[in-house]
Amino acid sequence: NAGVMQNPRHLVRRRGQEARLRCSPMKGHSHVYWYRQLPEEGLKFMVYLQKENIIDESGMPKERFSAEFPKEGPSILRIQQVVRGDSAAYFCASSSLRDSHSNQPQHFGDGTRLSIL
Amino acid sequence: SQQGEEDPQALSIQEGENATMNCSYKTSINNLQWYRQNSGRGLVHLILIRSNEREKHSGRLRVTLDTSKKSSSLLITASRAADTASYFCATDPSGSARQLTFGSGTQLTVLP
Numbered sequence: 001n002a003g004v005m006q007n008p009r010h011l012v013r014r015r016g017q018e019a020r021l022r023c024s025p026m027k028g029h030s031h032v033y034w035y036r037q038l039p040e041e042g043l044k045f046m047v048y049l050q051k052e053n054i055i056d057e058s059g060m061p062k063e064r065f066s067a068e069f070p071k072e073g074p075s076i077l078r079i080q081q082v083v084r085g086d087s088a089a090y091f092c093a094s095s096s097l098r099d100s101h102s103n104q105p106q107h108f109g110d111g112t113r114l115s116i117l
Numbered sequence: 118s119q120q121g122e123e124d125p126q127a128l129s130i131q132e133g134e135n136a137t138m139n140c141s142y143k144t145s146i147n148n149l150q151w152y153r154q155n156s157g158r159g160l161v162h163l164i165l166i167r168s169n170e171r172e173k174h175s176g177r178l179r180v181t182l183d184t185s186k187k188s189s190s191l192l193i194t195a196s197r198a199a200d201t202a203s204y205f206c207a208t209d210p211s212g213s214a215r216q217l218t219f220g221s222g223t224q225l226t227v228l229p
Contacts, residue, residue, distance in 0.1 A: 033216060033217075042205050042221045043207075043217070043219040045217065045218065091159060091160065105162040108161075
């Protein structure tokens with residue numbers, strides 16, 4: 001009965017490198033949400049995806065950031081040419097199609113802590 | 118202030134006391150949710166209250182919602198040291214969008 005799985009838990013990159021964060025939603029969930037949390041702050045929405053579709057990316061920076069949720073495999077949040085300001089915890093949440101249309105909570109993973117040297 | 122602002126930012130109480138945290142928001146909502154986050158960990162869902170509900174209980178948790186004032190409160194009764202964590206409210210806005218809007222949280226410390 002695995003919950004939302006994120007990996008890696010910790011990721012260290014040097015400025016200019018690429019970071020790839022993975023999220024496997026709960027079994028049966030087809031909706032994925034990515035959030036970013038800066039130290040001492042709440043989570044900020046980035047992007048909402050369904051299988052093979054980006055539904056809402058209004059919270060994701062236009063440059064360097066991209067997200068996908070392929071038909072098979074985990075959702076990927078990709079950050080190109082990372083900068084120090086990208087250091088944060090990135091959380092993924094998932095819900096089912098039914099949950100997305102009703103008052104049901106999203107289920108969160110434990111996050112990936114990205115550190116940029 | 119941002120949607121889903123909690124206050125106080127930090128709260129320190131003795132074990133056994135009650136802890137009350139407040140949350141204010143700005144837009145219409147489907148529901149409001151409270152989450153807990155231990156240091157370095159993910160979010161754990163505590164309780165969800167729908168926009169047509171005024172009060173909800175779950176164990177030692179009591180949540181109220183006042184949609185006319187766009188505010189909610191979370192009460193933890195008979196607190197324990199293990200309740201030490203950050204608590205966030207999150208609003209699920211009306212309409213088709215489901216992205217949650219989080220406040221900046223209340224850091225609760227329960228002293229043994």
